[in-house]
Amino acid sequence: SAVISQKPSRDICQRGTSLTIQCQVDSQVTMMFWYRQQPGQSLTLIATANQGSEATYESGFVIDKFPISRPNLTFSTLTVSNLSPEDSSIYLCSVVELAGFNEQFFGPGTRLTVL
């Protein structure tokens, strides 16, 4: 099973700034995703991070607000830009092991508070 680490684990940011979250996986994985979990809510898929090409964004999420990089099969970053209090959420990195019947593994999450 994949082991995922995220940095930072939490941060408090000022309105209008940006935060970049790093996701590191201990093995090469094809499918890597970024989710948002707003307080008291379920997980919302932001985008699929594609290695070597632009990320695939879900409806309601755009690259200018959530730029994503994935330089290789074990690492990705998510930037949340031009922060507003509505961006206060937990951001989760996740990978899917297709050989494991689509089982997902999640990082510990990054808790973002925007003041």
Add this chain to the structure above:
Amino acid sequence: AQSVTQLGSHVSVSEGALVLLRCNYSSSVPPYLFWYVQYPNQGLQLLLKYTTGATLVKGINGFEAEFKKSETSFHLTKPSAHMSDAAEYFCAVSPAGGSYIPTFGRGTSLIVHP
């Protein structure tokens, strides 16, 4: 297309009592079904999954779930709740096979009283 409905955003039980968390799904193709648990300030952890074969699936920490195709359900149970079971539980579904991303339910918060 697939969707997941978790009945009850909060479930409260006494320690030692039966835990029942409900999950109903819809899927146009045979599904893979999952239950995840999220402890406070942590990421999600897989409890159990149904892919093929036996419809009663046993997971970690004494939890089990039964896939009932006729009822399109995958309810999670545990015979005796423990204080450490207090957490958020998410049911998820994905189409069997292929590179599909699971769809998650809204989650059920399990509260365990002493």
